[in-house]
Amino acid sequence: MGAVALNAQYEGLWQGYDGEWGHVSRQLIALAEATPADKFAWRPAAGVRSVSEVYMHIALANFYLLSVTGPKMPADMKSPDLEKTVTGKAEVIDWLKRSLDAVKTGHAAVKPGDLRRKVRIMDRDADVDGMYLRIIVHANEHMGQLIAYARMNGIVPPWSNAGGE
Numbered sequence: 001m002g003a004v005a006l007n008a009q010y011e012g013l014w015q016g017y018d019g020e021w022g023h024v025s026r027q028l029i030a031l032a033e034a035t036p037a038d039k040f041a042w043r044p045a046a047g048v049r050s051v052s053e054v055y056m057h058i059a060l061a062n063f064y065l066l067s068v069t070g071p072k073m074p075a076d077m078k079s080p081d082l083e084k085t086v087t088g089k090a091e092v093i094d095w096l097k098r099s100l101d102a103v104k105t106g107h108a109a110v111k112p113g114d115l116r117r118k119v120r121i122m123d124r125d126a127d128v129d130g131m132y133l134r135i136i137v138h139a140n141e142h143m144g145q146l147i148a149y150a151r152m153n154g155i156v157p158p159w160s161n162a163g164g165e
Helices: 002-009 016-034 051-069 089-109 112-116 128-152
Strands: 118-121 124-127
Touching (some): 016 089, 016 128, 051 118, 051 128, 089 128, 112 128, 118 128
Antiparallel strands (some): 118 124
């Protein structure tokens, strides 16, 4: 039984971009779902992003960084204040899932030769491959932040319940 839990915990790891993206996506969703709704407003200090703001920051960054590679931003992403105004657990998780799926779909559509295509972001040159790298690094960076937030609130990340975090 322990081997099954261990395999599920590491599903996707070491399997290239798609495997890693699936892994961090499952962890982000699992942690968001394990967090009580009343903790979405929690923040470690004044002026620091709340739990909901971190999740929305990830979602909005996913859509924005992905748009640099070609796919359009969602039509309902009109307000510049979504990070602060979308705060309810269900709505935050919906935005998060949509953004994770958009990145998965976008990456699946990229042809190998397109990875070196040049793009422009914040007055700098980049390429499509670098944008996808930035997206996954950014998601993992904030995953660490959200794990710290969860632990500070007595929430155990669901995958660590199976043993060996």
